[in-house]
Amino acid sequence: MTFFRYTKVVVGDKMIDKIHKFINEFNVDYMDIRHEEDRNIRIYFKGKKLENLSDSVTKGFHVRVIADGGFATCTVNDEKELRSAIEQTVRTAKLSAKFNPKKVRFKLSEPVKDEIYLKIDDDPRKISIDEKLEILKKYNDLVLSYEKIQSTSMEYDEWDKKKFFVSSHGTSLYFEEVICQIFGKIYASDGCMVEDIWAYAGGSFSFDKIRNREELFENRTKIAIDLLKADKVPSGKHRVLLNQDMVGVFIHEAFGHFSEADDIKDHPQLLRKFKLGEKIAPNCLTVIDDPTIKGAPGFKIYDDEGIKAKKTYLIKDGILTGRLHSMRTAYELDEELTGNAVAVSWRFTPIVRMSNIFVDKRDKTFTELLDMLGDGLYICDAKGGQTMGDMFSFGAQYGFEVKNGKIGKMYKDINLSGNLFTTLMNIEAVGNDLHFRECGGCGKYMQFNLQSGTGGPHMIIKEVIIG
Secondary structure, three states: EEEEEEOOOOHHHHHHHHHHHHHHHHOOOEEEEEEEEEEEEEEEEEOOOOEEEEEEEEEEEEEHHHHOOOHHHHHEEOOHHHHHHHHHHHHHHHHHHHHHOOOOOOOOOOOEEEEEEEEEOOOOOOOOOOHHHHHHHHHHHHHHHHEEEEEEEEEEEEEEEEEEEEEEOOOOOEEEEEEEEEEEEEEEOOOOOOOEEEEEEEEEOOOOHHOOHHHHHHHHHHHHHHHOOOEEOEEEEEEEEHHHHHHHHHHHHHHHHEEEEHHHHHOOHHHHOOOOOOOOOOOOOEEEEEEOOOOOOOOHHHHHHEEEEEEEEEOOOOOOOOOOOHHHHHHHHOOOOOOOOOOOOOOOOOEEEEOOEEEEEOOOOHHHHHHOOOOEEEEEEEEEEEEEEEEEEEEEEEEEEEEEEEEEEEEEOOEEEEHHHHHOOOEEEOOOOOOEEEOOOOOOOOOEEOOEEEEEEEEOOOOEEOO
């Protein structure tokens, strides 16, 4: 994939000029306006039945205003109503300032002027919905052709976003974002019990990750069937080897949200626990958030505040070194901008989000990690979970017994729990086989963001509570 930057694009310039004129009419501390044109294609099978086939487009404006230190936002989908909406938002911000002694401020970056159009080799925007339906149906039928498969839930999701962003600080942007993915759930039954497994493909701007994935769906189907014969995992404290998918989701859920500054900035106790410069893990652990990885779900060039996206080290050699920020949180905590403010559509205000968070690779091969593990559990593929403060609980889709470094029988009904800080310090070794989960996704403050990736290499942790 390449990017084209033009100095003059008629459509972009017209909208940007309109937004500039609106902003210049008002004398406020700060204002930005984001205009989006969002297209969403959704195809959904439940078993053999096509439940949903939709191709929808929405567009609108999102306005943010700081006036007299007060902050307010609004959304409007009709350009004719934009001026009156801005006027009301300015009044609301000024009213808010009278009742809030803490004034809102943003940390500002150097103004940017840029227009970016994506050129994608296998562009999903150029592929008919008929072909997308045919491909999804093919995978769904393939899974259902297996004897013990009871049902499926198979969905194709695609977002094509065109974004215009203008701020009173001087930033002026047009950029595009595209992501497409298949997310499926496969249900196997032997007449007595039902087991399920997830299957996903894509999670990228390119359609080539959607094509020719029969082998992936066949392999996931076989795992679902094998789970019918699997034993329940023995409960207790175990030394475990997590696969790449499990490592990525663990670091995202158990640690990553504490790196989002809007989640901790108003909690002194959490700020003390997550003090930059403190050692919170062994030297083998480095955690990075990197939106610049092309092909990963969280790829971005600019965030939704017009800040250039960049790689951020959150943990480096066991030391807490960074946090993810919006302009507001960076000002309040007096830390660097990171370009991590994201809104899932024009209807929402940007909040701090991870992009592609991952554990960086080290030097151990998978075979070496198995030998180090000796006797323990090999745990694979995350299956939901929850956190409460620094305590976590996560499911795994399946796992295996390991004896003398050899993988043995399959286990199911696996749940991992523990304290984040204790678990981080219990990491013993990190592999060299970094891999990103194909499809992302993360919910926060009623915004479900597909553009959120996770990854990591295999990793050994001791004394993990398994139930």
